[in-house]
Structures are given as structure tokens and as C-alpha cells.
Amino acid sequence: MALIVGELINTSRKAIKPAVENKDAEFIKDLAQKQVDAGANYVDVNCGTMVFNEPEMMAWLVETIQEKVSAPLCIDSPNPKALEVGLSLAKNGQPMVNSITAEKERYSTILPMVLKYKTKIVALCMDDSGMPETAEDRLKIATKLVGDLTAAGVSEGDIYLDPLVKPVSTGDKAGLEVLETIYQIKQKYPNVHGICGLSNISYGLPNRKILNQVFMIQTMTMGMDAYILDPLDKTMMGFVYASTALLGQDQFCMNYLTVHRNGLYE
Amino acid sequence: MALIVGELINTSRKAIKPAVENKDAEFIKDLAQKQVDAGANYVDVNCGTMVFNEPEMMAWLVETIQEKVSAPLCIDSPNPKALEVGLSLAKNGQPMVNSITAEKERYSTILPMVLKYKTKIVALCMDDSGMPETAEDRLKIATKLVGDLTAAGVSEGDIYLDPLVKPVSTGDKAGLEVLETIYQIKQKYPNVHGICGLSNISYGLPNRKILNQVFMIQTMTMGMDAYILDPLDKTMMGFVYASTALLGQDQFCMNYLTVHRNGLYE
Numbered sequence: 438m439a440l441i442v443g444e445l446i447n448t449s450r451k452a453i454k455p456a457v458e459n460k461d462a463e464f465i466k467d468l469a470q471k472q473v474d475a476g477a478n479y480v481d482v483n484c485g486t487m488v489f490n491e492p493e494m495m496a497w498l499v500e501t502i503q504e505k506v507s508a509p510l511c512i513d514s515p516n517p518k519a520l521e522v523g524l525s526l527a528k529n530g531q532p533m534v535n536s537i538t539a540e541k542e543r544y545s546t547i548l549p550m551v552l553k554y555k556t557k558i559v560a561l562c563m564d565d566s567g568m569p570e571t572a573e574d575r576l577k578i579a580t581k582l583v584g585d586l587t588a589a590g591v592s593e594g595d596i597y598l599d600p601l602v603k604p605v606s607t608g609d610k611a612g613l614e615v616l617e618t619i620y621q622i623k624q625k626y627p628n629v630h631g632i633c634g635l636s637n638i639s640y641g642l643p644n645r646k647i648l649n650q651v652f653m654i655q656t657m658t659m660g661m662d663a664y665i666l667d668p669l670d671k672t673m674m675g676f677v678y679a680s681t682a683l684l685g686q687d688q689f690c691m692n693y694l695t696v697h698r699n700g701l702y703e
Numbered sequence: 704m705a706l707i708v709g710e711l712i713n714t715s716r717k718a719i720k721p722a723v724e725n726k727d728a729e730f731i732k733d734l735a736q737k738q739v740d741a742g743a744n745y746v747d748v749n750c751g752t753m754v755f756n757e758p759e760m761m762a763w764l765v766e767t768i769q770e771k772v773s774a775p776l777c778i779d780s781p782n783p784k785a786l787e788v789g790l791s792l793a794k795n796g797q798p799m800v801n802s803i804t805a806e807k808e809r810y811s812t813i814l815p816m817v818l819k820y821k822t823k824i825v826a827l828c829m830d831d832s833g834m835p836e837t838a839e840d841r842l843k844i845a846t847k848l849v850g851d852l853t854a855a856g857v858s859e860g861d862i863y864l865d866p867l868v869k870p871v872s873t874g875d876k877a878g879l880e881v882l883e884t885i886y887q888i889k890q891k892y893p894n895v896h897g898i899c900g901l902s903n904i905s906y907g908l909p910n911r912k913i914l915n916q917v918f919m920i921q922t923m924t925m926g927m928d929a930y931i932l933d934p935l936d937k938t939m940m941g942f943v944y945a946s947t948a949l950l951g952q953d954q955f956c957m958n959y960l961t962v963h964r965n966g967l968y969e
Contacts, residue, residue: 605948605949605951605956606956609951609953609954609955609956610951611951612948612949612950612951613949613950613951616924616950638949642956642959642960643960643963644941644945644963644968644969647941647942647945647968648945648948648949650942650945651920651942651945651946651949652949654917654920654921654924655920655921655924655946655949655950658882658920658921658924658925659924675910675913676913676916676917679910679913679914679916679917680917680921682871682878682914683871683878683879683904683914683917683918683921684878684879684882684921685871685875685876685877685878685879687875688875689875690871690872690875690908693908694908694909697909697910702910702913703910
């Protein structure tokens with residue numbers, strides 16, 4: 438079964454920003470609990486839009502969420518101070534950091550926290566030369582990231598490579614390059630995980646939901662095994678459970694049947 | 704873009720049987736036209752339940768459908784007499800035969816018609832030892848079928864291998880073995896096509912529609928490029944167009960956008 442990171446607690450979402458600004462603890466706790474109930478293994482925490490007090494808000498969010506749920510958190514920020522505060526307070530099992538890259542400065546700033554808090558780490562296939570185009574470009578960066586991280590003491594099983602998904606509206610092969618990347622990564626590093634969000638792929642096209650759903654299924658077929666998504670989207674979660682069963686990863690389809698009985702997908 | 708064989712004209716379907724028994728020509732013509740309008744490249748014709756007069760009914764169906772549509776037909780029967788009659792009347796471009804197998808008697812009976820009418824041929828991965836279990840079993844039969852058919856003069860591009868889909872409810876790896884088969888076939892024979900129906904995979908499980916949809920997307924990701932399905936199912940067709948675009952087979956997503964504007968999926 439893929440690892441699901443619930444993406445809803447993110448202040449760039451319209452419904453979330455006021456709740457965080459007003460420190461509406463019940464709203465946040467409820468949203469965390471709903472995501473876990475719906476199948477999220479990790480709860481993402483992102484308050485990157487709070488530019489003037491991101492570390493303070495991160496601290497409040499982490500403590501508030503942990504009052505209610507026991508699932509581990511994914512501390513999601515480009516701001517090292519917010520990451521450090523979030524990780525120092527994260528008590529629910531092994532936290533995840535979103536994200537490190539192969540950019541020199543970012544890598545050297547984030548790595549010490551990954552080691553200090555023994556986190557899982559989302560590693561974006563991106564370096565100082567910018568966003569990759571081809572699967573080959575991505576694989577080069579992935580190879581460097583896996584090599585450097587494991588040399589530093591991170592285990593392969595704690596690495597979640599994000600191949601960087603670009604909209605298919607900007608290039609016909611944008612999806613295909615990612616699918617090839619995942620396949621190659623899984624061949625080269627069977628213990629390393631693949632993760633991605635799903636909304637970039639459909640940017641600029643109509644009927645984005647079905648493109649996002651299809652891309653989840655396609656990437657899982659190629660070996661991706663973690664997604665940052667909205668677990669309250671019952672259609673998407675149905676596709677996650679169905680994909681898992683059809684890939685032979687659900688003995689006797691037990692999980693598919695159980696979540697069906699519990700009304701967790703449609 | 705995958706080749707779509709519209710499956711609706713089949714007397715095993717409740718709505719169709721009485722229309723064929725009563726020779727309701729308008730109903731049949733309309734159903735053929737609707738499937739073509741919805742994106743079917745071939746119209747399947749199957750009256751296998753008419754055990755006492757299948758060849759006669761096949762003749763009537765083929766002639767009736769051709770009065771209305773110009774798409775080629777897929778003559779679908781295990782009965783050599785019905786196949787021969789259907790093929791002798793099929794005038795809309797290159798017909799398809801569904802199906803040949805590696806069973807000795809069936810192979811030797813069907814092959815002459817494939818050659819005589821220069822048809823496309825659906826070749827089921829099945830021989831006299833029965834239904835295959837593993838991808839390896841399927842590949843052995845596929846190799847024999849492709850070798851024998853091409854030696855007899857059938858071009859690789861006219862062969863549509865059907866890996867034989869069994870319900871995942873009868874074995875956890877049923878889907879995975881098919882996915883592996885397709886991948887291996889495409890590696891070995893890039894010019895040979897893969898085809899399948901989609902309902903077997905979900906037999907015995909709840910919410911069959913989503914399993915069928917997921918399996919279409921998974922198999923297309925691995926290289927399958929033809930499906931026998933209901934083209935009036937707008938959700939399924941939406942997934943076909945979306946999958947094609949995300950696999951880099953739809954320049955500028957033009958087909959996805961056009962069929963969206965024309966309301967051909969939802």
C-alpha cells in the first residue's frame with residue numbers, strides 16, 4: 438500500500454488560512470483527524486504563506502495537531518527556521534521533512550536536521566542548474582541525492598525521491614519522462630521510495646481531476662509508492678486502493694474490501 | 704491513441720438479445736452509429752448466444768450495421784461458420800477476427816480465414832493445456848502465436864495479443880501477471896499490439912467499475928494499445944483520452960481538448 442501524506446493543512450488553501458490566522462484549534466484538529474480517518478499515514482503541515490511568523494505558526498500547528506492525532510507529521514517548508522521548530526516539537530513517531538534538493542545551499546542547510554531528528558526525507562530531483570527536463574536529467578540528480586544522503590547516514594528506506602512533475606500542457610512528454618524516471622529509480626534503488634503531488638501534471642487543462650487520478654494510477658504502476666494528496670477525496674482514494682489490489686499488493690483484496698465496507702471510497 | 708473496439712452489439716447483453724431476435728434493424732444501426740460517434744474504431748459483432756442460427760444472425764447483423772456505419776467490424780465468434788459468413792460480408796475496410804488461440808484445432812480452423820480475408824486477428828494466450836497462470840506461461844504461448852502467425856504470412860502489426868485476464872479475486876497476482884506479460888511482449892515485439900476486455904479483472908468484487916478503469920490505465924501504461932469496451936461509458940473514455948495524453952501520445956493534448964469540447968467524456 439502506498440504511503441499517503443494528507444495535504445490539507447496548508448495555508449495556501451483558502452479554507453485553511455483564516456483558521457490558522459485565528460488559531461482555530463478545533464478546526465485544525467478536526468481536519469487532521471479526518472485525514473487520518475480517511476487513510477492518511479502522515480499529516481502534512483505547511484504554513485509557508487505566513488511569511489512574517491512562519492516558525493511561530495508552525496509550532497502552534499504541530500502542537501495543536503498532536504493534541505488530537507497520533508499519526509506522524511510531514512514538516513513542509515522551504516524555511517529552515519520553520520523546519521527546525523516543527524521538527525523539535527514533532528513527537529508522533531518518525532517525522533518526514535518536505536523537502537531537500539541537490540541545490541548546494543539548501544542541501545547543506547537541511548541535511549543536519551534530517552540527521553538530528555532521524556527523519557524521512559522528501560528529496561526533489563532539482564539542483565543548482567534548475568528544473569530537469571528529461572528522465573536522464575532526473576536520474577542524474579536522483580543518483581547524486583541518494584549517494585550523498587546514504588553516505589551521510591540516511592537509510593535508503595527513509596528517502597522519498599520526488600521526480601518533479603511538470604504540466605503536460607507545457608510539453609507532451611512531461612508525464613512520460615516522470616514515468617520513465619520512476620521505473621529507472623526502482624530498478625536502480627529498490628529500497629528507495631518515490632513520492633509526488635498530483636496537481637502539477639494537469640495545470641492548464643480542463644477536467645483536471647481525471648488527469649490527476651490517471652497520473653496517480655500510472656505512476657503507481659511504474660513503482661511510485663507515496664503520494665501527497667487530499668485523502669478526503671473519496672474517488673482518488675478509491676483509485677489508490679483499487680490500484681494497490683490490482684498490483685498484487687493487497688492479499689485477498691482484504692484492504693480494498695474493508696475500506697469499501699467502511700465507506701472510505703466511492 | 705489506443706484502438707477502441709465497441710463491445711455493445713453482443714447478444715449476451717440483455718438489451719441486445721430481443722433486438723436481434725426481432726431483427727430490429729434501426730436499434731442495431733443506431734447502436735453501431737452511437738459507438739462510432741463516441742470513439743469506437745471497430746464495431747464488435749457477437750451473436751454467440753444464438754446457438755441455432757448464429758451464422759444467419761451474423762449475416763443479418765453485418766449487413767444491417769454496414770447500411771449505417773463505415774467503420775470496420777470485429778467479427779466475434781468461436782463458431783467457424785459464423786466467422787466465415789461474417790467475414791464474407793464485411794466490406795468496411797480491414798475486418799478484425801475475435802479470436803484465434805494456440806489450441807491446435809482452433810488455430811488450424813481460424814488461420815485460413817485470417818489469410819483469406821487479410822484480417823486483423825485477436826490472438827488469445829491460451830493453448831491445449833488450458834488457461835495460463837503466470838506471465839511466463841503467457842509469454843510462451845504469445846511467442847508461439849506470433850511465430851506461427853507471421854510464418855504463415857500475417858504481419859506483426861495485424862496481431863492483437865490478448866493476455867487473458869483473470870479475476871484478481873481468484874488470485875492476488877492476476878493483474879500483475881498480465882501487466883508483466885504486456886511489458887515483456889512490447890519489449891520482444893514492438894510492432895505487435897496488445898488487446899483485452901476489462902470486466903474479467905473485477906469479477907466477484909464490489910465497485911467493479913473503478914477496478915475496470917484502473918486496470919485499463921495500468922495496462923495502457925505498460926504498453927497495451929487496444930481495448931474491447933463500451934465506448935458510451937463516458938467516464939471510461941475520459942480515462943482513455945487522459946491516459947493517452949499523459950503517456951505523451953497526444954500532441955499538444957489536442958485530442959484530449961477536442962473530445963472535451965465535444966462532450967465525449969466526463
